[in-house]
Amino acid sequence: MVNEEKVLLRLVDTLLPGGAGFPAASSTGMTQQVAARLHLVDANLLTRLAAVFAALGGLPQDEPGWCDATSRLEALEPKLFDEIRKYTYLTYYEQPAVIEAIRALGFHYNDAPLPAGYPNEPFERARDAPRHARGRWIPTDAVHRVDLSRFNPEESR
Amino acid sequence: MSKPEHADVLVIGAGASGAIQSLVLAQAGLSVVCLDQGGWTAPDQYPHYSEDFQYQRENRWNPEPVIRRGYGDYPIEGEQSRVLMWNGVGGGTNIFTALWPRLRPSDFRKGVEHGFAPDWPITYEDLAPFYEEADRLIGISGLTGDPGMPPREPYPLGPLPLRASGRIIAQGFEQLGWHWWPMPAGIISESYDGRPACNGCGNCVSGCPRGSMAKMSITLWPKALAEGARLRPGARVERIETGPDGRATGAVYIDRATGQRLHQTANVVILAANGVGSPRLLLLSESGRWPRGLANGNDAVGRNLMHHTLVAAEIWVDAPINSHIGTTGAVISSEFAETDVARGFVNGFNFNVVRGGSAGIAAIGAFSNRAAPWGAEHHTWFVRHFGHSFGAYAMGDDIPQSTNRITLSENENDSDGLAAAKLHYVPHENDRRMMRYATDRLRDLARSVDAFDVVMVDYYENGVYRTPGHLLGTCRMGDDPETSVVNKWHRTWEVPNLYVCDGSSFVTGGVANPTNTVAALALRCAHNLAAHFRELT
Secondary structure: OOOHHHHHHHHHHHHOOOEOOEOOHHHHOOHHHHHHHHHHHOOOHHHHHHHHHHHOOOOOOOHHHHHHHHHHHHHHOHHHHHHHHHHHHHHHOOOHHHHHHHHHOOOOOOOOOOOOOOOOOOOOHHHHOOOOOOOOOOOHHHOOOOOOOOOOOOOOO | OEOOOOEEEEEEOOOHHHHHHHHHHHHOOOOEEEEOOOOOOOHHHOHHHOOOHHHHHOOOOOOOHHHHOOOOOOOEEOOOEOOOOOOOOOHHHHOOOOEOOOOOHHHHOHHHHOOOOOOOOOOHHHHHHHHHHHHHHHOOEOOOOOOOOOOOOOOOEOOOOOHHHHHHHHHHHHHHOOOOEEOOEOEOOOOEOOEOOOOOOOOOEOEOOOOOEOOHHHHOHHHHHHOOOEEEOOEEEEEEEEOOOOOEEEEEEEEOOOOEEEEEEEEEEEEOOHHHHHHHHHHHOOOOOOOOOOOOOOOOOOEOOEOOEEEEEEEEOOOOOOOOOOOOEEEEEOOOOOOEHHHOEOOOEEEEEEOOOOHHHHHHOOOOOOOOOOOHHHHHHHHHHOOOEEEEEEEEOOOOOOOOEEEEEEEEEOOOOOEEEEEEOOOOHHHHHHHHHHHHHHHHHHHHOOOOEEEEEOOEEOOEEOOOOOOEOOOOEOOOOOOOOEOOOOEEOOOOOEEEOOHHHOOOOOOOOOHHHHHHHHHHHHHHHHHHHHHHO
């Protein structure tokens, strides 16, 4: 038997190992939240995940082994992998430590869209308005039959 | 069966059209009842105040009902295309992006232009005054003077901030010598009508609890209720009833809180339940007298479904453009909006260039659904890409085809046992040609901004036609009772006091996001009905 919790704990760190100022996924304490969200997607999802790892020979012993097993999971069970990756990424980027890491990159970045919002940057006509005169529209009375003699839009090509 | 108090007008569906119809008709002194099968979402129930707002976009606030499976939703069988809708007060305005372009004069004249679609029974000029009225009523922001569109009154509000993201996109269009213009939007750039200006929070895709966006449950419904309209959320209409004279008498609905069946009688019934819901309800209302469904003697109900065509690109540029900040709509280009047969197809497309993508959404592929790499590479990818992206959507006018249609499912029912909708949609060969051409133009756009990374999004992927999910054309208006469902005033040909007015009324989709035109059509329909109510009844 492969332990479902252990698989997920290592898998989220294989997906998001930390670096470039960002923490490893499991260090943010998000693993249980990912598990809960995946359970809502499919109550058997983690059991299926554990079964895949069991079929691959059990839990890898080191980081290269985990990377290799994850690559095989991605190839063998792409839909399962996509769900796990999606919810891992979404959960990761709502963790306070990760939001701090984003801010440390220099971004003004809120942890929720409201209530703060972002500073207004009013439209400045001199800077922002188009200066071109491009654009074309056909008045109602000027709409005429186009020449379809050179092609048939219903014909596949 | 209980009978609530009789109404002059029964409106079915509380979305953009239903809200406008209810407001205008109540203002005209008519008694109005509006039924909606969904609920009313209070501002504090929106995800904008919650740290898991990105996660909620994937489930509870997903724009697709088959994924969301919310309280008001019903199943839709058929997975060939996306369906964007919200079943509840405010309708699709709860999850739209409030892009607010108009149709063009030629969009109403495709019968003359090439004949692969009929003409509308009205012209742009017929609708133009109602576009203006809708803009004032709802509060539209934009820059007047677009040479790519007919002259118009000044926008009620000035354009929304272009921001660094919009400016770099504009530079790309300039480089190409193509038309571009700041995106008109149903989002207020200044305080308007008691509502606060947009604060650029960046989460337009899950509605707007501030009321800065044209979300009808916040912007129009309070006004309609103040005028005396009565709104009943959680009221799922089972069928529209007719009397011995063939006129509609009202509708039977299920009060979902009690399970009780009620018969709401009315002199006039307006169906405004969107391009899937309206034909579904007409088909559900079949009877011995109406064996094919109500107002469907010509078998036109549900046919000619249009979604708009779509191909897209997710584009990353070197310059930091803070693309997580600001409204979704940035820039529109109508360079390719009109037919040019030299391109190898009829009709045209617009570019809608958009922002968006807070960190989690960016990581799962904000515009392309192509997730960021995993492993050690992920974080370097994020540092390089986040805040540097925009999405370019080429949205085109698809040919209406009678085989693309809404029918009733024989396999699935909703939670009240009513047959689900079944959807069939396959793009026309002309649409495929257009999308291939548009894909090449998207590549041109990416090159013009010196993109360091691009992901192209094809129109067909994993067995699904990727479209904007707009729901148009399924009860189309026309001059010919043999080929259309409603006349130019939205009255059904067969039931003289039954109206259908929503996206299903469209004859062609044009190259514009549809809510603006839905709103204008609703105003035109409601004013006409108010003016002629006594003679009609």
